[in-house]
Amino acid sequence: MFRYIVRRLLQMVLTFFGATFLLFALVFANQKDPIQALVGERPVTESQRTFLTERYHLDDGFFTQYWYYLKGVLTGDFGTSLTGRKIVDMMSDAWPVTLRLALIAIVIAATFSVSAGVYSAIKRGGIFDNVSLLLTLVLLAMPIVVIAPLFQLIFGIQLGWFPPTATRDATFWQLLLPAIVLACIVIAPEMRVTRTAVAENLRADYVRTARAKGLTRMRVIWVHVLRNSLIPVVTLIGVDLGGLMAGAIVTEHVFNIPGVGFNLARAIRTEDGPLVVGFVSILVILFLFINLLVDLMYAALDPRIRYE
Amino acid sequence: MDVLPGVDPRAPLLEVSDLHVEFRTGYGVAKAVNGANFWLSPGETLAILGESGCGKSVTAQAIMGILDTPPGYVTQGQIKYRGVDLLKMSENDRRKVRANRIAMIFQDALSALNPVYTVGFQLGELFRKHRGMSRGDAKKRAIDLLDQVKIPAAKARIDDYPHQFSGGMRQRVMIAMALALDPEVLIADEPTTALDVTVQAQIMGLLADLQRQRNMGLILITHDMGVVADVADRISVMYAGKVVEEAPVYDIYARPAHPYTRALLESIPRLDMKGQQLSVIRGLPPALTDVPKGCAFNPRCAYARDACRQDPAPPAYQVSHQPHRTARCHFFREVIGE
Ligand SMILES: Nc1ncnc2c1ncn2[C@@H]1O[C@H](COP(=O)(O)OP(=O)(O)O)[C@@H](O)[C@H]1O
Ligand code: SF4
Numbered sequence A: 001m002f003r004y005i006v007r008r009l010l011q012m013v014l015t016f017f018g019a020t021f022l023l024f025a026l027v028f029a030n031q032k033d034p035i036q037a038l039v040g041e042r043p044v045t046e047s048q049r050t051f052l053t054e055r056y057h058l059d060d061g062f063f064t065q066y067w068y069y070l071k072g073v074l075t076g077d078f079g080t081s082l083t084g085r086k087i088v089d090m091m092s093d094a095w096p097v098t099l100r101l102a103l104i105a106i107v108i109a110a111t112f113s114v115s116a117g118v119y120s121a122i123k124r125g126g127i128f129d130n131v132s133l134l135l136t137l138v139l140l141a142m143p144i145v146v147i148a149p150l151f152q153l154i155f156g157i158q159l160g161w162f163p164p165t166a167t168r169d170a171t172f173w174q175l176l177l178p179a180i181v182l183a184c185i186v187i188a189p190e191m192r193v194t195r196t197a198v199a200e201n202l203r204a205d206y207v208r209t210a211r212a213k214g215l216t217r218m219r220v221i222w223v224h225v226l227r228n229s230l231i232p233v234v235t236l237i238g239v240d241l242g243g244l245m246a247g248a249i250v251t252e253h254v255f256n257i258p259g260v261g262f263n264l265a266r267a268i269r270t271e272d273g274p275l276v277v278g279f280v281s282i283l284v285i286l287f288l289f290i291n292l293l294v295d296l297m298y299a300a301l302d303p304r305i306r307y308e
Numbered sequence B: 001m002d003v004l005p006g007v008d009p010r011a012p013l014l015e016v017s018d019l020h021v022e023f024r025t026g027y028g029v030a031k032a033v034n035g036a037n038f039w040l041s042p043g044e045t046l047a048i049l050g051e052s053g054c055g056k057s058v059t060a061q062a063i064m065g066i067l068d069t070p071p072g073y074v075t076q077g078q079i080k081y082r083g084v085d086l087l088k089m090s091e092n093d094r095r096k097v098r099a100n101r102i103a104m105i106f107q108d109a110l111s112a113l114n115p116v117y118t119v120g121f122q123l124g125e126l127f128r129k130h131r132g133m134s135r136g137d138a139k140k141r142a143i144d145l146l147d148q149v150k151i152p153a154a155k156a157r158i159d160d161y162p163h164q165f166s167g168g169m170r171q172r173v174m175i176a177m178a179l180a181l182d183p184e185v186l187i188a189d190e191p192t193t194a195l196d197v198t199v200q201a202q203i204m205g206l207l208a209d210l211q212r213q214r215n216m217g218l219i220l221i222t223h224d225m226g227v228v229a230d231v232a233d234r235i236s237v238m239y240a241g242k243v244v245e246e247a248p249v250y251d252i253y254a255r256p257a258h259p260y261t262r263a264l265l266e267s268i269p270r271l272d273m274k275g276q277q278l279s280v281i282r283g284l285p286p287a288l289t290d291v292p293k294g295c296a297f298n299p300r301c302a303y304a305r306d307a308c309r310q311d312p313a314p315p316a317y318q319v320s321h322q323p324h325r326t327a328r329c330h331f332f333r334e335v336i337g338e
C-alpha cells in the first residue's frame, strides 16, 4: 500500500509539472504578442504593457518565465486581475462556495445514481428499469444550458420551492437547486455504469457462493455485489468532476452564484488573461488531488490493486 | 440453530426424484435436467459423473436452491432432505438449509470467493449471520477452520485476500467455508478440476478425511472417471440431464450396464495402454434444446437399434436388487453380459 501511494505521489508531481507547463505554454509562448493574448482584443496602453511585461517577465527566456509563473502558483501569488483586484482575494471568495456546490452535487448524484442503478440492475427489464433508462436518455440529451434555466424557472420561480438565486455566503438551501442541476449532468452516466456493473457482478461466481452460504438477498447485494460494483463507479465519479466544473460555469452564471465558474465565465468574457490563468492553475491542482483521491479509494475498494 | 418444520431425523438424508430443470432463453428452452433420480445416506459418497454440459452443476444448484432464475426453473420433481421437500419450503426456510444442512464447494475457488473481502471476513460471516456471533468470536472460529483444512499459519493468513493464496490453498478455504456450520450434506462440484494433479490428490484426501470425521454425505460431481474410483461408494452416470446408470462403484467398473458408461470407462487412460489409441466417445452430446427422440444417447450408441429411436425413452430398468442397480438402456442385459 505504501509503495502504491508513493508511486502515485511521484506520478502526481510529474503530472503537475506537465500540466502547468502546457497551460503556460498555451497562454504565453507560441504567441506573437503575448500581451495582446493576455488582454484580449482590446487596445493596450503603454503603461499596461510595461506592467504586464514585468509581471510575467516577458523579457526573460521561456523557461525563466515558466519558473516565475510556477513560483507564483506555489506561493499563492497570482498577481492582479485586469480589473485591478488581487486574484488571491477573488479566489478566496470564489472557491469555498464552488467547493460546497460541487460537494452537494456529488453527494446527490452518487446517492441517487447508485441506489437507482442497483435497483435497476436487480429488476432488469422491469418498469423501473425501463422508465429510468428513458429518463437517463432524456437527461443525456439535455445540455446544462437548457437544464439550468429550465429548473430555475420551474422550481425556483414558478413553483417557488427553492430560492432562484444565491448570494456570496450561500446557504445550503440556496445551493440545493443549482446542485441538483449540476448533479443532473452526471447522474445519467453514473447510474448506467452502476447498473451495468451490478448486473455483471450479479452473474459472478462469488454471488452464487454467497447465496450458497445462506445469506439474505439484501446482504448478497449490498455487501458482496455492491463493493465489487463500486470500483468502476468511483472512477467515473472522479472523471465526472471535470464535467461538473464545466457545468459549474453555466450553473453559477444562471443562479448568480459568485463562485469559480462565475468568475471564470466573466474572466473569459472580459478577456481577463491573468484571472483565467490563475483560476485554471488552481483547477489543475484540484484535479490532480481528486485523481489521487480516486486512486486511493480504488485501492481501498480493491485489494488486488493494493497488493500489486 | 432454527428447527426446520417437518424434518424427520429417521428419514433418508437426501432423495432427489424426477428432477426437471429448464432454462428459458431467447434461443429456446434448454432442458438441462430431465428427470434425475438419486439418493444419499450419511457417511456415503455418491459420485455424479458425466461429460461437460450434461446438467451436473445445474442439478447441484437446484438442490442448493441457487439456480439463476430467470432463466432457470425447476419444473417438476422433488428434492427431499430428511423427509421434507425443499422445493415446497418458504424461501426463508430454504435459506437456512443452505450452509447449515447442505453446503457446496465450487470448481474454481478463485472466482467463487469474493475478491474484495478477506478470507477471514468470508468465513466469519457464516458464524455472524447464522449463529449471531460477534466479530471477534467469528474470527476465532474462522482461524480454527483454516487449521482444520490444514492451511499453514492460519492465524497469520486470516486477513489475507483470496488472490494471495495458491490454487490448492484457496480450495481449502472453500472447503472450510462449506464445512463451517457442520452440514450433513456436502456437494462438491468438480472440486479439483482447476488444480494441478499433485494438489488434486491432496484435496481429495482432505475431503475424504473430513467426510469420515463428520459422517457427512458427500456428492462428488466430476467428469473424470479416474478421480471417483478411489473415493466414491456409488456412482450415478448422467447423460443429457438424466441419470442413465446407477450402481456401486465396484460393480460399475467391473460390469457397466449402459453403453455410455462403458464408453466412458474405455476412455480412461491407463498405464498399461501406453502407446495405444485412446478410445473417445464419438460424436457430441445433444443440444439440450433439441434432445433426440427415444434414448438420448442413440446417435452415439454402438448398440442402438430402431427401438432406441422411438419414444418412450428407456425407463430406469432395475439391473439388480442386491446391490441396487439401475440403467436406462433397453438392452442393458446385452451390455452387461459381455
Ligand atoms: N445460467 C444458465 N443460463 C442458460 N443455460 C444454462 C445456464 N446454466 C446452465 N445452462 C444450461 O444447462 C446445461 C448444463 O449445464 P451444467 O449443469 O453446468 O453442465 P455440467 O454437467 O458441465 O456441470 C448447459 O449446457 C447449458 O445449456
Ligand atoms: S437404449 Fe439403445 S441407444 Fe440407448 S443406450 Fe441402450 S442401446 Fe444405446
Ligand SMILES: [Mg+2]
Pocket: B053, B056, B057, B058, B189, B190
Ligand atoms: Mg459443471
